[in-house]
Amino acid sequence: MARSKLLTTQQKWVKRGLYIIISVLLCSTVFAVTQLKNNSEIVSKSQNEAIWFVLQLTKEYSEFIFQLQNYQFGNSDHNDMMIQYEILWSRFNTIINNKQVMHFDQFKGAYNVVNEHFTNIKQLEPALLELPNTQNVQPLLDTFRDDYENLIIFLNHKFRLSSGDLGDRIHAISEIEKIIHYLLLTMLLIGVLTAFLILRESHTHHKLAMNDSLTGIRNRLWLNHKLKDLEQLNYPFNFYLIDLDGFKTINDTLGHHAGDELLIELGRRLSELDCDSYYAARMGGDEFAIIELRSPSGKPLPGNNLGLKLIEVLRRPARIGGKNLIISASIGVSHFPGRAKTISEVFRQADFAMYEVKQKGKDGLNHYQPNEATCSGEEEVIS
Numbered sequence: 001m002a003r004s005k006l007l008t009t010q011q012k013w014v015k016r017g018l019y020i021i022i023s024v025l026l027c028s029t030v031f032a033v034t035q036l037k038n039n040s041e042i043v044s045k046s047q048n049e050a051i052w053f054v055l056q057l058t059k060e061y062s063e064f065i066f067q068l069q070n071y072q073f074g075n076s077d078h079n080d081m082m083i084q085y086e087i088l089w090s091r092f093n094t095i096i097n098n099k100q101v102m103h104f105d106q107f108k109g110a111y112n113v114v115n116e117h118f119t120n121i122k123q124l125e126p127a128l129l130e131l132p133n134t135q136n137v138q139p140l141l142d143t144f145r146d147d148y149e150n151l152i153i154f155l156n157h158k159f160r161l162s163s164g165d166l167g168d169r170i171h172a173i174s175e176i177e178k179i180i181h182y183l184l185l186t187m188l189l190i191g192v193l194t195a196f197l198i199l200r201e202s203h204t205h206h207k208l209a210m211n212d213s214l215t216g217i218r219n220r221l222w223l224n225h226k227l228k229d230l231e232q233l234n235y236p237f238n239f240y241l242i243d244l245d246g247f248k249t250i251n252d253t254l255g256h257h258a259g260d261e262l263l264i265e266l267g268r269r270l271s272e273l274d275c276d277s278y279y280a281a282r283m284g285g286d287e288f289a290i291i292e293l294r295s296p297s298g299k300p301l302p303g304n305n306l307g308l309k310l311i312e313v314l315r316r317p318a319r320i321g322g323k324n325l326i327i328s329a330s331i332g333v334s335h336f337p338g339r340a341k342t343i344s345e346v347f348r349q350a351d352f353a354m355y356e357v358k359q360k361g362k363d364g365l366n367h368y369q370p371n372e373a374t375c376s377g378e379e380e381v382i383s
Contacts, residue, residue, distance in 0.1 A: 058152060060091045065148055068137065082128065117151050212282040214260060215268075235296075238292040239335070240331055240333050240350070241289055241332045242270075242290065243358070245327070257321075262325065265318050265320070269314075274309065310331060314329040315327070328362060329363070331366070332365075333366065334353065353369075
């Protein structure tokens, strides 16, 4: 019993440990998915920042060409045009050297192309500064226009939504979000499935622990739990202790295999009795037990006649190893809470009543009587 309690306690701790592990894994998965989603949003935002800087660059470049053209026609002075050039210069410098523009270099070739255009406009700066003296505006204007148009063509191709790197990255981000949702759903399903498997395994282990491995009916451990529950509820029942007659002889003459077949057959018979509200269990060896529930008033349930049916099924010959074996059993019956007030008394009184049957020739059923301890009780033998 102590060993069974130890194993039960260990199994409970193992199950609790598994539940904790599953919970931690699920929480970790949710956290990882959240981080992945946040990272994808950061990538998306950083790319939006890159696009914003590119748009500002093209805007300022267009404004500079407009100012240079106004200077050519005398609609603005040299200082206004150079101020716009400085603004354009700072836009290029921000994209090339400022770390705020994240992931710009991940657009294939974008960094190098923008840097080349930046180099071009820096090389033209001395000519811009000499314009008040040279007034040679048209060649410079044509050069800047050509550079601007080439830059626009490249940026439109690189950053437009329909194709190019930006379209691929937006599509990739969309795919990442789908993967995130799929991963989360998958992990939740895995968690549910794992919990189901653990519960199923736990139920299987519980069933194995509570059932006899040979006959398949309930075992002594289950019987003890059931009797304790009935005792706590003070629920009335009859307890039948069944001991086979001559089982050792069957084992010695026909072998243990034949004995096992007989025990399996008796377990099947006891589990298929035509009665209501009863439980059959194997105590161990060739001993079986039956709990017969009574009505709350303590009276037997009408129509059960369990004692008669037990004698009938136990006297029926059993076909074992190609032979018909004549079998019988000695049965002792105790009553709770009538004569037995505790479960230990239930076992003791049933065992005493069964012993009286053995003493009087076996093959019968005897209800425990209080005076049996001092004199021979009246045996109820059904033949």
